[in-house]
Amino acid sequence: MSGDRLQEMVERIRKFRDERDWMKFHDPKNLSVSIAIEAAELLEHFQWKDDKGVMEHVDRHRDEIADEIADVAMYLTELADNLGIDLIAAMEAKLEKNAQKYPVAKAKGVATKYDKL
Template structure:
């Protein structure tokens, strides 16, 4: 079975939304807010926990964290669709810029921002 690509996932999300007549509520601001809220729900699984306890917690909550990450993807794909952003092209361009800003010989093993390398 072939896994769906971004185009397939986006079509599925838009069809889901349109079947419910929710596009009327989905302006860019509210989609971005929803995206931010879903990221917050991912972070809730990590709050107040570090180290080995965090690793254990995330392992135990893998399914729930996966559901929240799916919500993040949902709003990301929907926002990109509505704004006419080709995410595959945008991602490839961003990775190319990141490679220039963070060359391996300078960035390997460092958490510094590119302006500090």
């Protein structure tokens, strides 16, 4: 038992895939296509909805939303694993870059954060 739940999940995903002999389909392009498709299915939960509608939908459909989040997360976790990328280390490195790009003093509360500060 590693105590690292994400690493245990990586191993379960590998096993699930290999039992089905699916590695041959799971090249980086196909996995990225599937991540984009699942991301759109997640987004579909909020299609046409305003703030109030989003919150009502979340209350009534939390499990379905969790399933869509999980679909994106599983393909993403597998893609990182297949490319030899440590997912947590990649997030740490990107968070460092974002901290440089969006210093607190300039970014605080700014809606156009991803345009031009």
